[in-house]
Amino acid sequence: MIRRALTFIPTIVGVLILTFVISHVIPADPARLWAGGVKARPEIIELMREKYHLNLPIHEQLVLYIRDVFTGNWRESPMTKRPVLVDLAEYFPATAELAIVAGLIQIALGIPLGLLAALKRDTPVDHLIRVLALIGVSAPAFWLAIALQWIFYYSLGLLPATSRGIPPSQTYTGLYIFDSLLTGDWNALVINLRHIALPSLTLAFTGLGIIARVVRNTTLDVLSSEFMDFAEARGLSGAKFYRHVVKNSSIPIVTIAGLEFGMLLSGAIVIETVFSWPGIGLYAVNAINSLDYPAIMGSTLLISLIFIAVNFIVDIAYAIIDPRVRL
Amino acid sequence: MLKKFNRVLLKSNALRSVGSIIYDWRLAFEVIKRSPLTMTGLIIVVGFIVLGAIGPYIAPYNPIEIDFSSIALKRLQPPSLQHPFGTDEYGRDLFSRVLAGARVSLMVSMAVMSIAIPVGLVLGLVAGYYGGVIDEIIMRVTDVFLSFPGLVLAIAFSATLGAGLFSAMLALSIVWWPSYVRVVRAQVLVVREQLFIEAAKAMGVSTRRILFKHILPNSITPLLVLVTLDFGSVILASSALSFIGLGAQPPTPEWGRLVADGRKWFPDKWWYSFFPGLAILITVLGFNILGDGLRDILDPRFRRRLEFREVK
Numbered sequence: 001m002i003r004r005a006l007t008f009i010p011t012i013v014g015v016l017i018l019t020f021v022i023s024h025v026i027p028a029d030p031a032r033l034w035a036g037g038v039k040a041r042p043e044i045i046e047l048m049r050e051k052y053h054l055n056l057p058i059h060e061q062l063v064l065y066i067r068d069v070f071t072g073n074w075r076e077s078p079m080t081k082r083p084v085l086v087d088l089a090e091y092f093p094a095t096a097e098l099a100i101v102a103g104l105i106q107i108a109l110g111i112p113l114g115l116l117a118a119l120k121r122d123t124p125v126d127h128l129i130r131v132l133a134l135i136g137v138s139a140p141a142f143w144l145a146i147a148l149q150w151i152f153y154y155s156l157g158l159l160p161a162t163s164r165g166i167p168p169s170q171t172y173t174g175l176y177i178f179d180s181l182l183t184g185d186w187n188a189l190v191i192n193l194r195h196i197a198l199p200s201l202t203l204a205f206t207g208l209g210i211i212a213r214v215v216r217n218t219t220l221d222v223l224s225s226e227f228m229d230f231a232e233a234r235g236l237s238g239a240k241f242y243r244h245v246v247k248n249s250s251i252p253i254v255t256i257a258g259l260e261f262g263m264l265l266s267g268a269i270v271i272e273t274v275f276s277w278p279g280i281g282l283y284a285v286n287a288i289n290s291l292d293y294p295a296i297m298g299s300t301l302l303i304s305l306i307f308i309a310v311n312f313i314v315d316i317a318y319a320i321i322d323p324r325v326r327l
Numbered sequence: 328m329l330k331k332f333n334r335v336l337l338k339s340n341a342l343r344s345v346g347s348i349i350y351d352w353r354l355a356f357e358v359i360k361r362s363p364l365t366m367t368g369l370i371i372v373v374g375f376i377v378l379g380a381i382g383p384y385i386a387p388y389n390p391i392e393i394d395f396s397s398i399a400l401k402r403l404q405p406p407s408l409q410h411p412f413g414t415d416e417y418g419r420d421l422f423s424r425v426l427a428g429a430r431v432s433l434m435v436s437m438a439v440m441s442i443a444i445p446v447g448l449v450l451g452l453v454a455g456y457y458g459g460v461i462d463e464i465i466m467r468v469t470d471v472f473l474s475f476p477g478l479v480l481a482i483a484f485s486a487t488l489g490a491g492l493f494s495a496m497l498a499l500s501i502v503w504w505p506s507y508v509r510v511v512r513a514q515v516l517v518v519r520e521q522l523f524i525e526a527a528k529a530m531g532v533s534t535r536r537i538l539f540k541h542i543l544p545n546s547i548t549p550l551l552v553l554v555t556l557d558f559g560s561v562i563l564a565s566s567a568l569s570f571i572g573l574g575a576q577p578p579t580p581e582w583g584r585l586v587a588d589g590r591k592w593f594p595d596k597w598w599y600s601f602f603p604g605l606a607i608l609i610t611v612l613g614f615n616i617l618g619d620g621l622r623d624i625l626d627p628r629f630r631r632r633l634e635f636r637e638v639k
Binding site: 263288 | 470479487586587601611
């Protein structure tokens, strides 16, 4: 496992080099960009140049940049006048909560739907799930978000359309739902669940169909394989029979779930603005609109590091599921 | 019909021994005709391309110019016979703007593909064929690009290059090539071991000729499905970029931008956001249905099932 963890180091270094290239090499004048673009005052630009060693040769800048990332110096946001890392720490739990809830919805609905489609193959149910999958990947998430707000808030008045709800009396993790459970604050729990319903459903819908399709196809593959014939010949039935199906179809499902998590993070950026959900997405979009460059790059870096971490967990999951995979 | 189909099948089976993609495409067309869903996808895609090409010429009103004399009278009109999609806050006809938006989306997706595909193809061919250090370098770089969620990386590039349609195209192209490298390389690894490549080598055919005349045509089939699906994904991603304020800037009638503009008037003037978003949904759906159908058709397992059925 440690060996597997070590192979992630080049990836992380690669990611850092790429973000370095984006922020230091591509812009004609990085200092100006970081200070806020065309409107930036010359003395501030000069200050930036001094502070972030932009006068040094490029390879020395790279080394300093990587050191800064690891020591927590993610530059300062001109928009909030605070270190980017402090901002991100404040906004991150909301995005994490949204992505986790959406991911759970995807798994809780996607796997049963996929199994249903596989067992009822080539029936209307199967076709319906296929169409659902296609619409999910084709619908722009931001438009879907607006449509759901229209239906559930403006027309039916069932669910709140914006913001995150109320923080429970005590916060441990910053995940409101989890914290309200911990503190036993049921009132807050209900309010927060109602607030997360629309954003998480929107986010979940985009990948729900894909998961269902993958579950369907792998289940069909497994069911038609020779070892399943053998299991049947051995007289296995019921739970024992299906244990083989579940075990053998879990690898592709875990793979797609890991990939989908990246999609959830991308999707969150776009829909958080629609729902005024105070997460990294909202932060990043505000940063884009106020030309707050350090904040944009900080958000990018954080999201990709999380994505790498998720992929790492997926790799470990492979080894747990399938003893043939060596870490 | 059935007889004709069988004939094509037989003929193409002969072609198949050459390992030609013509086989797949002949068969594909015959099968598309029999699958209503795939046919629908094809019709939507062709419709989108045609509208993208001629849209601005058949638009009933000017999609960009503002008629200042009648703004007060015409602004934010609900859908009517005269304005099927309603009008925006400057009194412009939204139907015309959505039509013109088809061209913008078509342009962006074509531009992104025409950069990403050749880059991915060449790097994938080289990595797969030569192997060794070159392969290692290309794949490590590719992996780094793939360890970002695509849209997030595109946002970072696009924000660096400055808001605008051109920088969005460039950003999406930079993000899109790595997945093609993966697919092409995997295919090349299979093809290069085959006997006819060895034969070509033995005959002294030049490496460039082997790569482009022998390996490329035999590696391209899985790419075709991916490209069809990705056309839709690029349209979706570029509209998302425009929605959050990067990408197309006003007065360019880009679909994602129109949805964002319409949000200011939501939900009273629902048509403003609704129709541009619907245009995105239908177009992307078209590409996805077509790609999904093509995958089924080109998938050998599916083909076997089909041929089996014919024999029966």
